[in-house]
Amino acid sequence: MARIAVAGFQHETNTFSPIKATFADFEAADAWPGLTRGEALFEAVAGINLPIAGFVKEARGLRHELVPLTWCQAQPSGPVTRDAYERVSALIVEAIREAGTLDAIYLDLHGAMVAEHIDDADGELLRRIRALAGPQLPIVASLDFHANVSPCMAEEASALVSFRTYPHVDMADTGARAARCLHGLIGRPRPAHALEQIDFLMPLTSQSTLVEPMRSLMDEAMVLERAPLQVVGLTAGFPASDVAECGPAVYACGDGSTATRHAARAIADRVRAREHEFALEIHTIDEVIAVARGMMPERGRPLILVDTQDNPGAGGNADTMHLIRALHGARIERVLAGIICDPAAAARAHESGTGTSIALSLGSQAGSLGDAPLDAEYRVEALGDGRFTGTGPFYLGSRFELGPMALLRCGEVRIAVASRKQQAADQAMFRHLGAEPADHAVLLLKSSVHFRADFGSMASRIMVVEGPGPNVPDPARLPFRKLRPGLRLRPGPGGSSA
Ligand SMILES: [Zn+2]
Numbered sequence: 001m002a003r004i005a006v007a008g009f010q011h012e013t014n015t016f017s018p019i020k021a022t023f024a025d026f027e028a029a030d031a032w033p034g035l036t037r038g039e040a041l042f043e044a045v046a047g048i049n050l051p052i053a054g055f056v057k058e059a060r061g062l063r064h065e066l067v068p069l070t071w072c073q074a075q076p077s078g079p080v081t082r083d084a085y086e087r088v089s090a091l092i093v094e095a096i097r098e099a100g101t102l103d104a105i106y107l108d109l110h111g112a113m114v115a116e117h118i119d120d121a122d123g124e125l126l127r128r129i130r131a132l133a134g135p136q137l138p139i140v141a142s143l144d145f146h147a148n149v150s151p152c153m154a155e156e157a158s159a160l161v162s163f164r165t166y167p168h169v170d171m172a173d174t175g176a177r178a179a180r181c182l183h184g185l186i187g188r189p190r191p192a193h194a195l196e197q198i199d200f201l202m203p204l205t206s207q208s209t210l211v212e213p214m215r216s217l218m219d220e221a222m223v224l225e226r227a228p229l230q231v232v233g234l235t236a237g238f239p240a241s242d243v244a245e246c247g248p249a250v251y252a253c254g255d256g257s258t259a260t261r262h263a264a265r266a267i268a269d270r271v272r273a274r275e276h277e278f279a280l281e282i283h284t285i286d287e288v289i290a291v292a293r294g295m296m297p298e299r300g301r302p303l304i305l306v307d308t309q310d311n312p313g314a315g316g317n318a319d320t321m322h323l324i325r326a327l328h329g330a331r332i333e334r335v336l337a338g339i340i341c342d343p344a345a346a347a348r349a350h351e352s353g354t355g356t357s358i359a360l361s362l363g364s365q366a367g368s369l370g371d372a373p374l375d376a377e378y379r380v381e382a383l384g385d386g387r388f389t390g391t392g393p394f395y396l397g398s399r400f401e402l403g404p405m406a407l408l409r410c411g412e413v414r415i416a417v418a419s420r421k422q423q424a425a426d427q428a429m430f431r432h433l434g435a436e437p438a439d440h441a442v443l444l445l446k447s448s449v450h451f452r453a454d455f456g457s458m459a460s461r462i463m464v465v466e467g468p469g470p471n472v473p474d475p476a477r478l479p480f481r482k483l484r485p486g487l488r489l490r491p492g493p494g495g496s497s498a
Contacts, residue, residue: 002186003065005099006041007092008052008108009125010073012146014240014315015114016478017078017470019366023087025074031390031398031422035072037091042068048397049168049390051142052108054175059106062183069095071108075421076315085115093128104138104182105129108175111147111162112238119243119482123152130156138185142178144168145207146238150245154195158185159253162233164218166209167425167453169393181230191230192257196268198237198248200488201475203280204448205308205464207236210456213277220270221250224263229254232263234271239475240315244484278491280474282464285323289330291463297334297441301460308448309469310368313423316469317341317366318446321374323467324363327444328374328413336435337444338416339402339424341365346419349380349406356380362408362415370468378408378415382433386418392454395426407433414440425450 011021027035033044045053052071059066070091074080096105107129113121122141129139138158143149145163153160161178164170185191209218218234225232230253237247248271252264288305295303307323310316318341327335340363352358358380361373386402403419416430424430424445427437437443438458445451448471456462464473472478476489483489 001063001065002103003067003101004059004104004106004182005067005069005096005102006052006056006106007069007095008071009088009092010108010110011080011113012076012110012144012238013079013112013114014076014470015079015242016240017315019077020116021074021077021080021084023081023084026072026084026088029401030075030420031395031400032073035070037070038068041071045071049171049394051171051175051178054172055106055108055142055179058176058179062179067099067102076313078315080113080115080121082116085118085121089125089128093132096129096132102137104186105133106178106182107139107141109141109143111143111149111153111235112241114241114243120150120152120245123150123156126153126156136190138182140178140182140185142174143235145235147235148237148241148243148246149195149235149249149251151195154193154251158190159231160233160251161231162235164209164222166207166236167394167450169453184230191253191255192260193251193253194261194264196250196264198268198271199486200275200491201239201247202236202278202491203473203475204239204314205306205473206278206280208449208452210452213274217267217271217274221267224267228256228259229263232267234267240471240478242480242482244482246483247487275491276493280490282466282473284466285326288463288465289326289332292332292442293330295460298460300438300458302438302440302443302458304455304459304462305442305444306448306451306462306464307444307446307467308464308473309467309471310446311423311448311471312341312421312446313425313450314448314471316446316471317368318421319363319365320368320371320468321363322371323444323465324413324415325374327442328411331412332442333412334441335413335444336430336437336440337413339422339429339446340415340417341421342417343403343419346404346406346417349408349417350383350404352380354380354383368468368470374410376410378410380406381409381414382407384432388428388432390426391428392426394450394453405433407435423447423450425454427454
């Protein structure tokens, strides 16, 4: 039995978003718990599809003693404030200092966190913990599939274990893999590691492991993850991040530096060879409306429109109305859209009551360029308190806290409104308001890829649509300044390593 400290600090930073992540943002619950410390931690995350939950369950099964420290996350946004980063880091580092004798440390990290004052914020946290723990103590971190894995992270951790799916249906499973990996490292010398960074940015919507080329590339990486290697991880990177370490990478660790290096190189070369297959596929709103008009609606098989640029899971504000306005203007029938974050509109709907009509200036509160609120008369079809449990594979077990919610109807468009922003990746978010997604002809979802886990199988067609918002789908259109030399902003023809 080993004594293992357990902590987590997750943020996916879109450095192009002006809205920073404050300490209060890490304290607040949304789909996942707010900042939790000590004994309450394991109870707070139990049963949720989160790495820490999977780690705790597996490590307990392996009969280890777990020491809960601090866990928190905040919605993707602009950089983490210096105050929030230093306070959370100090909570973790000080708790490790006070924890007594430890045999290992587990960290539930995202891997694409940027703080106001530190570009490689995950690497810096690992560096501080390593400095305290000494060179040999096993430190294993689980990482998101969107981690921008840096040489510092690879150097300071004993092992990095990343998600294998996008949509991330294996978050808890990744925690369990991290537990087994950590179990194997206790009492042994640190494994060798290798990191191959790949020199092109992958648009988010081209990264899904449900479709090619990522589906088979991930399979190839999984096949190589066997003795003498402990980990072969392929991460797609989070492209909306203006830092030197931005981009996809392959990480391996295990016994023997040659085998480790060869495995990382082999998978990285496979990704490079298929570079052209990661090209962005996106449609204009006019193309989408032509498709919606021309289709023969099939019951239970909606057309799904993907509003990736306003995806709050990638730093969007979940409040742009541009696509909703276009669908309303074109009189497309039986549309369900969401989730729009507009606390004032939700409050007005609650004051007015179900079955009433209210004049609202809905959405666009964050003022995204090219967007405006939709001024109209809305019928309040349903109200909710924003408290419900996730049922789809991605948010499974999540205890949502989205504040007052309302289902508002404007012509043929029904809009689910919440008081806190959250990616539309679970049907429970609409069913909470009595709206059944499959009963609609068109679904407009504020998501990039995670929606596929719970909505993908019902879609007659999935179309990514151009619109306003900070999660610019084509990385080549972002005003980068800090990327490392040689990194291509969009997938090229492939096969080269220019
Ligand atoms: Zn992710």
